[in-house]
Amino acid sequence: MNEAHYARRKKINALMFTLTAICAAVASGTLLAILGYIAWKGASSLNWDFLIHLPKPVGEKGGGIVNSIVGSAKVVGLAGLMGIPVGVLGGVYLAEYGRGKYAFAVRYAADVMNGVPSIVVGLFAYALIVHPMKKFSALSGSVALAFIMIPIVLRNTEEFLRLVPGTIREAALALGVPRWKVTVLVIVPTAGRGILTGALLALARVAGETAPLIFTAFGNRFNDNGWLNPIATLPHTIYTYAISPYEDWHNQAWAAALILMAFVLLVNVTARVWLRPSSGTSH
Amino acid sequence: MSSAVAPAVSRGPAKVPGSRERAGDRLFRLIISGFAGIILLAAFALAWQLTRESLSTWKTFGLGFLFTSTWDPVADQFGALPFLYGTAVSSLLALLIAVPLGVGAAVFLTELAPKRLAEVLMFAIELLAAVPSVILGLMGIFILVPVMRSLGAPYGVGMLTAGLILAFMVLPYITTITREVLLTVPRPLKEAMYALGATRWEVVRGVSLPFARSGIIGAVFLSLGRALGETMAVTMVIGNAPKISANLLEPGYSMAAVIANELAEAASDAHLSALVAIGLVLMGVTLVVNGAARLMIYRLGKRS
Numbered sequence: 001m002n003e004a005h006y007a008r009r010k011k012i013n014a015l016m017f018t019l020t021a022i023c024a025a026v027a028s029g030t031l032l033a034i035l036g037y038i039a040w041k042g043a044s045s046l047n048w049d050f051l052i053h054l055p056k057p058v059g060e061k062g063g064g065i066v067n068s069i070v071g072s073a074k075v076v077g078l079a080g081l082m083g084i085p086v087g088v089l090g091g092v093y094l095a096e097y098g099r100g101k102y103a104f105a106v107r108y109a110a111d112v113m114n115g116v117p118s119i120v121v122g123l124f125a126y127a128l129i130v131h132p133m134k135k136f137s138a139l140s141g142s143v144a145l146a147f148i149m150i151p152i153v154l155r156n157t158e159e160f161l162r163l164v165p166g167t168i169r170e171a172a173l174a175l176g177v178p179r180w181k182v183t184v185l186v187i188v189p190t191a192g193r194g195i196l197t198g199a200l201l202a203l204a205r206v207a208g209e210t211a212p213l214i215f216t217a218f219g220n221r222f223n224d225n226g227w228l229n230p231i232a233t234l235p236h237t238i239y240t241y242a243i244s245p246y247e248d249w250h251n252q253a254w255a256a257a258l259i260l261m262a263f264v265l266l267v268n269v270t271a272r273v274w275l276r277p278s279s280g281t282s283h
Numbered sequence: 284m285s286s287a288v289a290p291a292v293s294r295g296p297a298k299v300p301g302s303r304e305r306a307g308d309r310l311f312r313l314i315i316s317g318f319a320g321i322i323l324l325a326a327f328a329l330a331w332q333l334t335r336e337s338l339s340t341w342k343t344f345g346l347g348f349l350f351t352s353t354w355d356p357v358a359d360q361f362g363a364l365p366f367l368y369g370t371a372v373s374s375l376l377a378l379l380i381a382v383p384l385g386v387g388a389a390v391f392l393t394e395l396a397p398k399r400l401a402e403v404l405m406f407a408i409e410l411l412a413a414v415p416s417v418i419l420g421l422m423g424i425f426i427l428v429p430v431m432r433s434l435g436a437p438y439g440v441g442m443l444t445a446g447l448i449l450a451f452m453v454l455p456y457i458t459t460i461t462r463e464v465l466l467t468v469p470r471p472l473k474e475a476m477y478a479l480g481a482t483r484w485e486v487v488r489g490v491s492l493p494f495a496r497s498g499i500i501g502a503v504f505l506s507l508g509r510a511l512g513e514t515m516a517v518t519m520v521i522g523n524a525p526k527i528s529a530n531l532l533e534p535g536y537s538m539a540a541v542i543a544n545e546l547a548e549a550a551s552d553a554h555l556s557a558l559v560a561i562g563l564v565l566m567g568v569t570l571v572v573n574g575a576a577r578l579m580i581y582r583l584g585k586r587s
Contacts, residue, residue, distance in 0.1 A: 009482050009485070010482060012482075012484060013482040013483055013484040013485070016484040016487075017391065017395050017483065017484060019387060020387040020388065020390045020391035020395065021391050021395070021396075022387075023383070023384045023385070023386075023387030023388040023390075023391060024387070024388040024391040024392055024396065024404055026384060026388070027384060027385065027388040027404075027408050027411070027454055027455070027458055028388075028403075028404040028405075028407035028408050028411075029407075030411055030451055030454070031407045031408070031410050031411040031414070032407065034411075034414060034418070034419075034422060037422065037426070038418065041425075085318070086318050086321050086322075089314075089315045089318035089319070090315070090318045090319035090321065090322060092315050093312075093315040093316050093318065093319035094319060096312075096315075097312060097315075097316065102316070102319075102320075103319070105323055106319045106320065106322060106323050109322050109323040109325070109326040109327075110322050111573070111577065112326050112570060112573075113322055113325060113326055113329075115508055115569055115570065115573035116329070116512070116566055116569060116570075117511070117512020117513070117514065117539060117565060117566070117569055118512070118514065119512065119514045119542055119543060119562070119565075120329075120333070120512065120562050120565055120566045120569075121329070123333060123542065123546070123558075123559060123562040124325075124328070124329045124332055124333065126546065127332040127333070127335075127336050127559070128328070128332060131336075136547075147325055147329075150321070150322050150325070151322060154319075154322060178305055178307050178308055179304075179305070179308045179311075180307050180308050180310075180311035180312075183311070184311075204413065205413070207415075208413075208414075208415025208416070208417065208418070209415070210415070210416065210417040210514070210515045211416075211514035211539065211543055214543050214546070214547055215543075215547040218547060235415055235417045235515075238417050238418070238421060239417050239420070239515060239519070242417075242420065242421050242424055242425075242519065243424070243519065250425070253421060254421070257417075257418050257421055260415060260417075260418065261414070261415075261418060264413055264414070264415060265410070265413075268410055268413045269410075272406070
């Protein structure tokens with residue numbers, strides 16, 4: 001009787017752990033499946049011409065996506081130029097002076113903005129820039145992406161600054177260095193690696209954003225030199241090609257996805273490897 | 284809230300007795316507090332802009348906007364119910380699939396897997412969170428939709444397909460957070476139960492999972508917040524048909540998807556306003572859900 005009971009418990013134990021192992025295999029296997037499939041589908045359409053040529057007119061085979069690559073670089077680059085400084089400086093404020101009600105409100109606003117769906121941030125950029133200017137533009141896309149980046153960079157910066165040991169600050173202050181210099185020249189550089197990695201990850205995150213760009217950057221089948229005209233971006237091109245009825249465009253969507261995925265993966269893996277030996281500080 | 288801002292700025296850092304803030308320090312503090320204020324300003328501006336742009340919809344349709352299901356831009360007749368329904372159903376489906384899967388994976392990775400293996404698998408799961416949603420949508424269109432069709436779904440696209448794709452999007456969040464909470468379970472609690480002769484699964488069920496409960500609920504709410512607002516992957520596979528059907532294999536529509544599909548080509552001001560109104564509702568719902576998630580995680584932090 002007791003023996004049978006014990007055997008049953010052991011059986012349940014084994015069964016449950018097999019089930020959880022399957023869960024873990026599914027969860028981690030999904031990434032491999034996605035990467036493998038994209039590499040397989042994308043590689044067949046990917047070649048040098050694809051990277052350096054403009055799209056052909058609709059209905060004609062061939063053509064490249066150079067405009068989307070350049071467009072993504074422009075839109076994401078400008079978003080970074082706006083979002084990273086604001087996020088980092090805001091994060092420095094929260095870490096250094098983040099006690100009062102104002103800091104609480106800022107932190108709360110950052111959490112709220114972080115949770116707002118990206119399409120709603122896109123609506124905001126639309127109402128802020130596209131609607132008054134009556135024109136889709138690269139600028140409006142960048143603003144939308146910047147608002148997505150700021151809360152991420154801000155909270156990340158704050159977290160890494162908080163890891164800096166108090167003794168470092170005290171040592172610098174004891175030498176009579178003004179507080180702002182201590183912050184700028186000692187504290188921030190100490191946490192520099194973590195802050196930079198966070199900024200890079202935020203860039204990679206918005207580089208894959210599509211939803212807020214549909215009605216801000218809008219897309220364009222040509223290269224464009226300005227900031228105030230519609231512009232093509234990689235994720236948006238993947239989207240439009242994927243839902244199009246043309247077989248050729250589907251293949252191009254896979255190739256574009258391979259490029260985007262390679263970029264995102266590269267940044268993420270680099271960031272992790274770079275952060276591993278010391279988490280921003282040395283202890 | 285803005286009245287509380289002014290006095291707090293001038294209060295500054297905690298004063299050390301006998302110390303005085305230097306002019307340079309004061310300037311520096313003012314500058315960076317200004318940068319910190321940008322996000323605060325943005326949050327208010329966002330709420331204000333969305334309210335302003337959607338005002339005419341609320342005036343015309345009132346709260347009935349949320350409870351009627353005619354969506355006819357040509358006749359300027361707008362009711363958001365099909366989108367609310369689609370968002371809710373696809374998100375709940377996603378949770379139904381992802382929660383058991385994610386919690387199971389987390390249990391395996393914390394309690395059973397060798398440390399090195401767990402690290403590698405965790406790495407893959409965290410990277411899954413970094414995959415852009417448009418790429419998951421692409422996988423959805425060209426892999427999941429044909430599979431669903433071959434399994435007997437009439438269209439392939441539909442609520443269930445959207446729920447499945449969403450499940451893979453939120454799976455990393457649930458797994459990562461659950462694992463982090465499980466790692467905080469005090470060893471003595473577990474050892475006490477082992478000492479009584481419990482099997483590993485009995486310890487997981489009797490000690491670890493109950494201990495981690497509020498963290499897991501927090502993760503579920505956080506994932507719900509993500510799923511509700513997710514746009515691309517859903518837009519690409521949900522079918523984009525504004526109707527309410529109890530059949531999960533039928534096409535549906537979601538709030539985020541209708542904004543993505545129609546805003547750029549909104550013909551009239553009324554249409555635009557209705558789409559922004561949907562955005563406002565979407566924002567409100569995610570705020571509440573994320574607030575609940577934070578509350579759960581905050582309660583967990585207070586306890587441990």
